[in-house]
Amino acid sequence: MATEREKVIPSKYIPEVGSHTETIDGKKYLITNDAMYTFYRRTKGEFSDFFLALRDDKRLLGCKCSRCGLVRVPPFLTHCPDCNFAPTTVVEVEQVGVMNSTPPITYFATSLFQHIAPYGRGRVIFKGADTAMSVLLYTTTGILVPGIIRKGTEVKLVFNDERIGDVTDVFCVPTAELRKEQIEKKGLQRSEIDWESPAEPALPAASDADVAACRDTLREVKAIIEEMNRNERARKDIADWKRDILVKTRGAQFGIYIGGGNIRFEETGPASPDFVMVCADPRTLLDGLAYRGAITDCVINKKLWISKNMEFNTIFKLDRMARSVARSKKG
Amino acid sequence: MSKRVGIVGAGVTPFKGTWREKTYYELAQMAAREAVADAKIAVQDVDAAFYGIYNDIFERTAIPEHALHGLLGMQNKFGLRVTMGGATGAYTMSAAHAYLAAGRFKAALVLGVEKATDCFDFASMSATPEVIKSIGWSGDSFFEQPIGWSASDSYAEVVLAYMDEHPGDLKPEITAQISAQLSRQALPNKYAQRQHDQVTPEEVLNSRMVAYPFRELEICVYSEGAAALIMAEEKTAKAIAKNSGRPVVWITGVGEANEHSFAGKNQKVMSRIMSDYHASRRAYAMAGIKDPTKSLQIVELHDAFVHQLEISMAEFGLVPLGRADSLIEDGLMTPGGRYVVNPCGGLIYCGHAVGASNIMSAWSARNELINRKLKTALVHGTGSTVAQYTACMILEHA
Numbered sequence: 271m272a273t274e275r276e277k278v279i280p281s282k283y284i285p286e287v288g289s290h291t292e293t294i295d296g297k298k299y300l301i302t303n304d305a306m307y308t309f310y311r312r313t314k315g316e317f318s319d320f321f322l323a324l325r326d327d328k329r330l331l332g333c334k335c336s337r338c339g340l341v342r343v344p345p346f347l348t349h350c351p352d353c354n355f356a357p358t359t360v361v362e363v364e365q366v367g368v369m370n371s372t373p374p375i376t377y378f379a380t381s382l383f384q385h386i387a388p389y390g391r392g393r394v395i396f397k398g399a400d401t402a403m404s405v406l407l408y409t410t411t412g413i414l415v416p417g418i419i420r421k422g423t424e425v426k427l428v429f430n431d432e433r434i435g436d437v438t439d440v441f442c443v444p445t446a447e448l449r450k451e452q453i454e455k456k457g458l459q460r461s462e463i464d465w466e467s468p469a470e471p472a473l474p475a476a477s478d479a480d481v482a483a484c485r486d487t488l489r490e491v492k493a494i495i496e497e498m499n500r501n502e503r504a505r506k507d508i509a510d511w512k513r514d515i516l517v518k519t520r521g522a523q524f525g526i527y528i529g530g531g532n533i534r535f536e537e538t539g540p541a542s543p544d545f546v547m548v549c550a551d552p553r554t555l556l557d558g559l560a561y562r563g564a565i566t567d568c569v570i571n572k573k574l575w576i577s578k579n580m581e582f583n584t585i586f587k588l589d590r591m592a593r594s595v596a597r598s599k600k601g
Numbered sequence: 602m603s604k605r606v607g608i609v610g611a612g613v614t615p616f617k618g619t620w621r622e623k624t625y626y627e628l629a630q631m632a633a634r635e636a637v638a639d640a641k642i643a644v645q646d647v648d649a650a651f652y653g654i655y656n657d658i659f660e661r662t663a664i665p666e667h668a669l670h671g672l673l674g675m676q677n678k679f680g681l682r683v684t685m686g687g688a689t690g691a692y693t694m695s696a697a698h699a700y701l702a703a704g705r706f707k708a709a710l711v712l713g714v715e716k717a718t719d720c721f722d723f724a725s726m727s728a729t730p731e732v733i734k735s736i737g738w739s740g741d742s743f744f745e746q747p748i749g750w751s752a753s754d755s756y757a758e759v760v761l762a763y764m765d766e767h768p769g770d771l772k773p774e775i776t777a778q779i780s781a782q783l784s785r786q787a788l789p790n791k792y793a794q795r796q797h798d799q800v801t802p803e804e805v806l807n808s809r810m811v812a813y814p815f816r817e818l819e820i821c822v823y824s825e826g827a828a829a830l831i832m833a834e835e836k837t838a839k840a841i842a843k844n845s846g847r848p849v850v851w852i853t854g855v856g857e858a859n860e861h862s863f864a865g866k867n868q869k870v871m872s873r874i875m876s877d878y879h880a881s882r883r884a885y886a887m888a889g890i891k892d893p894t895k896s897l898q899i900v901e902l903h904d905a906f907v908h909q910l911e912i913s914m915a916e917f918g919l920v921p922l923g924r925a926d927s928l929i930e931d932g933l934m935t936p937g938g939r940y941v942v943n944p945c946g947g948l949i950y951c952g953h954a955v956g957a958s959n960i961m962s963a964w965s966a967r968n969e970l971i972n973r974k975l976k977t978a979l980v981h982g983t984g985s986t987v988a989q990y991t992a993c994m995i996l997e998h999a
Contacts, residue, residue: 292621374812376754382734589809
């Protein structure tokens with residue numbers, strides 16, 4: 271979560287001073303590492319009561335128009351524009367609400383949010399409110415996939431144990447995944463919820479036929495990876511990227527190695543992989559590499575398991591390489 | 602009494618994923634040179650400049666237009682920058698139209714330009730996460746930026762809310778067909794970023810999920826490039842056209858609307874793009890269009906996402922809400938259908954150089970009206986969070 275960062279700008283995002291050249295049509299162009307940055311001591315102004323209530327009291331506040339009675343959460347304003355700026359008063363609302371609409375789920379996140387992807391962000395109308403508040407959405411059952419949270423799904427506001435007075439102090443989970451006492455508790459904290467930790471899936475025992483079929487598939491995987499490595503467009507997709515990947519399937523383990531602008535298949539997997547992929551049927555991975563479906567979608571649909579969500583980054587690059595090879599074949 | 606305003610010149614640069622060879626100074630001048638050459642005038646004949654530049658971060662400078670003014674030969678003349686999210690280009694044309702119609706100027710340069718992929722994420726060693734992060738600074742900074750607001754997820758909110766109301770519409774096989782058609786339409790467009798990237802519906806359906814429900818091949822690409830128009834009031838426009846031999850394409854209607862940023866009672870209706878609805882109706886009213894299904898032949902709309910293209914067409918009144926798939930199912934936008942939609946390939950295949958995109962759309966609509974000898978086109982721009990901003994223009998070719 272963003273709240274765990276120690277610096278306003280984490281050091282991993284900060285490049286070293288430097289430059290390089292790129293040659294296009296025989297001419298060199300100079301490209302320089304650079305940044306635009308501004309630091310703030312920024313006031314939360316009229317929102318201070320709202321954020322302090324989240325942080326210190328685990329309460330959710332809104333504002334109620336003294337004339338029309340509309341309750342806005344969060345309390346965006348002190349005077350109601352619908353009533354010629356009649357004053358509003360602060361009210362507290364409940365910590366259970368319903369989804370205003372089906373929320374999107376972001377898989378390919380901005381550079382600031384890759385560490386929490388995939389994530390859902392949606393709008394909840396809490397009981398006692400008339401307007402919707404944007405919140406992060408989680409499921410206790412692992413990766414959030416479409417269908418778990420929809421329009422009208424009842425959700426519960428949950429508070430992080432460590433809070434800083436920011437909207438990231440809270441998130442929502444479906445009440446269907448909570449016990450009655452958790453739903454009813456005001457100020458429910460993250461640590462009071464049972465989170466399922468997705469463990470590496472066990473693969474079924476492989477028969478001789480499985481092993482033989484796997485061997486055939488791996489030959490195809492190897493051929494495709496070699497084709498990717500010969501393809502200039504695909505190699506650009508993994509420029510400056512390094513990963514040693516251990517792949518486990520029913521019938522075999524192997525390695526995919528990315529580094530130095532190259533990708534290669536080896537029958538021996540890395541002893542210290544950057545991450546592990548597990549797919550019962552090796553054709554799942556083969557189809558993705560062959561551009562017959564996206565590997566990203568296989569992760570989402572739980573046909574392929576990865577040991578670190580952050581490695582969606584690498585999965586995207588593999589999908590990109592598959593598309594680059596397909597594009598090159600079109601001319 | 603306001604004056605008639607028309608387009609008498611236009612030019613674009615190639616839209617590319619990255620222009621290592623050019624800064625935005627040179628891209629701007631390239632498009633401006635093309636536009637004045639097309640109008641057969643000198644830039645000295647122009648007495649005002651309107652700049653559409655969306656994002657200071659992309660250009661890596663605040664007030665990025667200041668450097669352009671003198672470099673474009675506009676020293677000591679009027680200059681105004683417009684920035685309105687994705688609708689920047691459309692609003693820039695709207696602003697120029699208002700000043701010209703008011704008689705403030707005779708001829709104006711309308712210039713959109715954008716860099717993007719100079720932004721670079723050193724953690725993933727790729728540009729796109731940093732590009733979309735830069736756009737992410739556009740979300741509400743107190744309640745939404747900190748929890749991952751992005752352009753994709755905010756438009757996805759609208760699309761999913763529409764699908765909540767109309768579960769049988771925006772079917773994946775239809776969005777895939779639209780994307781494939783747009784890819785084919787880009788083939789003759791030598792300025793298109795993806796001119797040679799023709800895809801099949803199957804490829805679209807197989808492309809990876811970026812933000813549910815959007816797949817990679819249903820989303821516009823980030824581009825760098827520029828587009829420029831020469832717009833003029835009636836008397837000047839006619840004189841320029843007489844000299845250039847290119848007919849005036851008249852701007853007969855303009856309409857704009859901005860919705861509420863936040864959802865709920867009395868605020869944004871998440872399942873609608875009311876900005877598209879109101880802006881198009883205002884443009885129709887100004888142009889005297891009673892039934893757009895009979896009047897409009899070309900639609901150059903801002904297709905940030907295929908699903909949004911479909912909803913926008915419904916909000917324009919060109920297909921019923923809940924029946925946007927009829928664009929394909931009833932052949933309304935397929936070749937030979939009632940509407941020519943994004944003949945340039947749209948922002949998904951021609952590209953999305955944000956400040957320039959809607960101006961590129963106007964460039965395309967003007968070319969199509971003249972070349973196909975058609976009469977009426979709608980040009981559209983959408984932008985900001987949850988499709989909040991819209992500007993529309995009606996172009997007519999006598």
